[in-house]
Amino acid sequence: MTDQEPMRQVDEGQRLTTRETAELLGVKPETVYAYVSRGQLSSRRGPGGRGSTFDAQEVESLAGRNRRERVATPSTADLSVRTRITLIEKDRYYYRGVDAAELAARHSYEEVAEWLWTGVLRPGIAFTAPKASGRAARRAVDALPELSGPTDRLRVAAIAAAAADPLRFDLSETAVLGTARTLIPTLVAALPPARQTHRDEGSLARRLWARLTGRPADDASLRVLDTALALLVDHDLAASTLAVRVAASARAHAYAAVSAGLGVLEGPLHGAASGLAHRMLLDVLDRGNAAPVVADELRAGRRIPGLGHRLYPGDDPRARALFTLLEDVPGATPALAAAQDVVTTTARHTDLHANVDLALSVLTVSSGMPAEAGETIFAVARTAGWIAHALEEYQERPLRMRPSGQYVGPRPPQPLPHAG
Template identity: 45%
Template sequence: MRSVCEHDRDSVNVDRIKMTAPLPRLTAAQTAARLDVKPETVYAYVSRGLLHRERDAHGSTFDALEVEAFASGRRRVAARTPAHPTVGMPLGVVQTDVADIEDDELLYRGRRARDLIDRPFAEVVAWLWDAERLDAPDTAIGSARAVVDALPLHAGAMDRLRAALTGFAADDPLRHDTSAATLHRIGWTLLTGLPVALGGDPHPDLARSLVTAWAPGAPAPVIDAVNAALVLLIDHDLAVSTFAARVAASARADAYAAVGAALGAADSPLHISAATRTARLLTRVRRGMDPERALTEALQDGNGIPGFGHPLYRDIDDRADALFPLLGALPDGEGTMDAVARLRAVVSDRARLQPNIDLALAALVSGARLPDDAASTIFVLGRIAGWVAHIGAEYAEPAMRLRPRGEYVGP
């Protein structure tokens, strides 16, 4: 029997008491930063009836969810062709044969990603790379684990991943060879070795190996959901981390260094770190906080609604749509999906946005009773498979082709 001081994720806490307090609002400066405009432009939107404000002795404030709905509406407007080739977004286009999104469906080399989630992650990677599996040497795992163990206790998931990567690289004197064979050996070293270096048990099933780092003896639905997530996260158009990996590979960095470049770009609030931010949002709702309050508080950092909206999809993110059906069977799946439904209802009504993969990952770690930052680790392990595929593709291109030219615009 539990003591009275114990609680679970669904227990009532002080957050419920705060529900009657006014919802936090954005200042004019925060609103301008979120919309990437000057404060004068925000007031122009107000005068045209596009945004509403409240005024008090401290100045104007704005409803955070209304601002997010306005921001998402502006993103859906087709971008005009820039008048100058170095103005606007995107600044460049890189051809790729790894992943594509057609009719709101994610494809890997022409095959639907969601059709592959029932296959072991390692099997999908072997097909994608056309390379047989080679498990990480024990000495390399030992080196990586030693570097991870030297970190302070407060180190986060991305810190541990970077540390392990450094350990693996330092143990590999042949890493500077850019042949396909060496690249794939390094890729397999990371995919099979990282779960163990981070505290998991060696296992042919990489999803199971990774999960044991947090939850030894996890039931089959947890393993199946993590495996599906790893497959769905392999690649996705040309994310900034993937481009960082290709830029490093263009300069003929070794595969560890190129993956390190990708990790640096990924560890940002608008990329993989958003998965952990979303997990914290979902945890608040599961613990009893009103979804609208949780969302408005999350929006105070100016990085948009975590877990919702993606510019590459007109509706729900295909990866989230494929993963959600697996989550109800998790140990805390029912409560988690109830919280997801409540969040979706508010965001759909107020901001007209649909879930993305970050919300599905947050629901996975919540329903599986894993730590919040497990979402980032799952994301990175899956994406390493895509980074390696792109590094190999860039090695086959002329060196330094991704070195851009600067255009001086100073005085």
């Protein structure tokens, strides 16, 4: 049915078959049942208990809403996504209308995640991993080659946890929230420990710390890590978040949607950016001066890691919050000074401010963590935001994230190719 075709008239109380309902909605029969599972349509068993029937007026109302959405949808050249999760505005950002930096300063990562998912603050909430999914994820991760990166491990852990969850295809809000609260600690538990004496207890930040460094955690450092996780929960439609929403639009389950985000995150322009800043700070500390390090980066035609963000003309509020907390961390002073040296040296020629990757690298360098630790922190943190976006997308029309390709190849008919 085209947008110009009128809806057929239906009688009050009339019941439609699944096939008739699918035709009126312009979808496949299986999509009709997806509408039912999300509460957008109600169904009754047909006469004799065979098949389902649907209220014709309810179907007509849903078809009308879908038609209005299609008319209102922007062109694929300028695709935008309605969201109630994160707003970025005037060098600040907000989770559900609340200043994200202030929220992260006052609440744990788990509490901020709950706020993002439900709009309800639950003080003291803790996430724990079920034993079955934790064991499955650890076995899968332990089987990877020794040189596997952190995102490889997290992606495999997510797949293993999904395989251990027979209810993963339930896309109801209650089920997805249950998945969210167990998947994140499962990802952390699946990572190899940095200290063999560690135990899985305490906050998620404390458990993650033991996977990132062999040094004991002090309170100030743990606070920085927990705040970093909360600050990184979401950041509007970053590339990985868009991938998650595309997967959710196709009704992939939450584990698969998170896996899509992890696949995109691995790029050097996204989650791995903090690792580049980490190596740069080590170079500055080794050489005692940022000037030759900055010069080497520019000579090689590379941008300076940890500087600038296209959404923040001024300071990145996430970096500002972390730098303030890092001043109280024992042993962070040299890395903080190196980061400031990079900013000051670069400021002679360009007006670029420190971003969250530079602040995160100060934490990883001063805590004896490997270069890829920032990527791990980023991925674990952002999993909560990805699930928040998946929850939103499950409430939208299925497969709406489907732009049309603009074919620019040779026009048919072309002759059949010959073997070379």
